[in-house]
Amino acid sequence: MAHIALPEGLPGITSGFAFRPETAKPMRELAEVLLRGENSLTSGEREMIAAFVSSRNDCHFCQASHSAAAAHHLGGTYDVVDAVKRDYQTAPVSAKLKALLGIAAKVQQGGKTVTTADIDRARQEGATDIEIHDTVLIAAAFCMFNRYVDGLATLTPTDPQAYDAMGQRMATHGYVQRT
């Protein structure tokens, strides 16, 4: 049961969003810009960074839903995102994305752990300043979302099908509520 009286039946972050629409709006907008806005990284790549950080933070709701969103962006297969969560160094992704995932892993631990060597590696693989910036901020933002979801003990579905449907909606319709 959630720590506070959140609307019944809504899973994960959607219950916090429904409880407090004033804070939900900018949180949704931030996710939309970071994960679906115009970018030289694909939405699939950015969702994988989100799923990876959420997995490192052991937030089941966020890692499962963003893995599903990544899978839907990547043609419906979970193989790549699952490999990234298992061991991104050997996953079938570009050397640039591996370097960015390395930065995201450091940010998850603490911003100060990111070194100039981590940044140099990403640059050598062709990462731009915006890509490095967005990787740091996606990782930081999921350190927020994950803590919000787990800090309130929100409802966490266990059925993988529920997440697959969620991921499809996230990949298709995005994060901003249209009224």
Add this chain to the structure above:
Amino acid sequence: MAHIDLPADLPGIRGPMNFRLETAKPINDLVDVLLRGPHTLTPGERELIATYVSSENDCQYCQTFHGAIAAHHLRDEQLVADVKCDFEHANVSDKMKALLAIAGKVARSGKLVHEDDIARARAHGATDIEIHDAVLIAAVFCMCNRYVDGLATWAPDDPDFYRRRAAIVAKQGYHVSIEKG
């Protein structure tokens, strides 16, 4: 030196915020609602939570800046120092101590927040909105702290710099971080 090519004259979060205005706007909107919006907790109390979490995360810029804003609202710099050092023995309400304890847990991991922590806050009169916002303020500063330090932004040494900016932000709001001056 910052890890990427940020506006060199702007300290802390203002560097990356001015580098990327599209993400700065929702972050400022979120912080404005949480720390300055209508609330049963005063802005000073909410800034204390932000300061404490930033201190736990060892983020120099955020803890000094939000500490200065808290001190501006509360007219008490010593209280801010006391909360960072040992909030359980600081001169704040029992409700605030319970909310700071929850925030401290969230800073490490959301999963650490226990029913007993919530029961303690409720026993001292905390409402669901206050508990929700304590959790979310703590979570938001886990983002802001990582954003500021993950890009290796610079933090001024001069305490007066923070006092001056604190007075401006306390009056005008967080959107000034993406305005010149």
